Amino acid sequence: MKKLIILSALGLTLTAGLNTATAQSTTPRIGIKAGANYMTLGQLETGGVTYNYDYRFGFQGGLTADLPLASQLSFMPQVLYTQKGGNVKGTVGATTGEIRTRLNYLDVPLLFGFKPSPEVTLFAGPQVAFLLSQSTDTYVNGAATANSTSTDGLRKNTIGGNVGIGYNFNSNVSLSGNYVFDFDKAANDNSSQSKAKNSGFALSLGYSF
Secondary structure (H helix, E strand, O other), X not given: OHHHHHHHHHHHHHHHHHHHHHXXXXXXXXXXXXXXXXXXXXXXXXXXXXXXXXXXXEEEEEEEXXXXXXXXXXXXXXXXXXXXXXXXXXXXXXXXXXXXXXEEEEEEEEXXXXXXXXXXXXXEEEEEEEXXXXXXXXXXXXXXXXXXXXXXXXXXXXXXXXXXXXXXXXXXXXXXXXXXEEOOOOEOOOHHHXXXXXXXXXXXXXXXX
C-alpha cells in the first residue's frame, strides 16, 4: 500500500509537471533581448583589387515574441536595433589605408522555432533589415582623413536569413546564439561592390514576460 501511495504521488507530480509545461508552451509570450554581435561586410572591390573586411563588434537589442503554433513549434518575430559593418585595410607602396564602417539597422527577423525540449529552441527564418544610419571613417597611415554619414549609394532595406539556437534557463531568462546573413548587397546598384554583404554572429540574453 505504501509503494502504491508513493507511485501515485509520483504520477500526480509528473502529470502536473507535464500539464504545466504544456500550458507554458501554448501561452504567447513577449520579451526583450540584448547582446553583442561580431559582423563583417564581406569584401571590398576597388581599383581592380579585392580586400576582405575584418569583423567588427557591435550591439543589438529590442523586442521579441513567442507565439505558439503547436506544442513544439512557434512563430518568433523580433524587432531589433542592430549595429553592423566592418573594417578593411590595404597597403599600396608606402601608403596604408583603412576604412571603418558602422551601419545601423532596424532588423525584423521572422523566425520559426522548434523546441525539442523545454530548455532548447532551434530557430530559423528570413529577416528584413531597414537602414537607419551609417558612419564611415577613412584613415591614411593611421591618421583620420575623412568621415561620411551619408546613406546615398546604400540600400535602404535588405533581405537576409537568420538561424540559431536558444537555451532557456527558466521560464523567463534565455540565452541565444545565431548567425545572420544578407542575400542583398549593402550597396545600392553598385555592381563593383556585389560582394559587400552583411553577415556575422550574435549572442544575446533575453527576458520573457
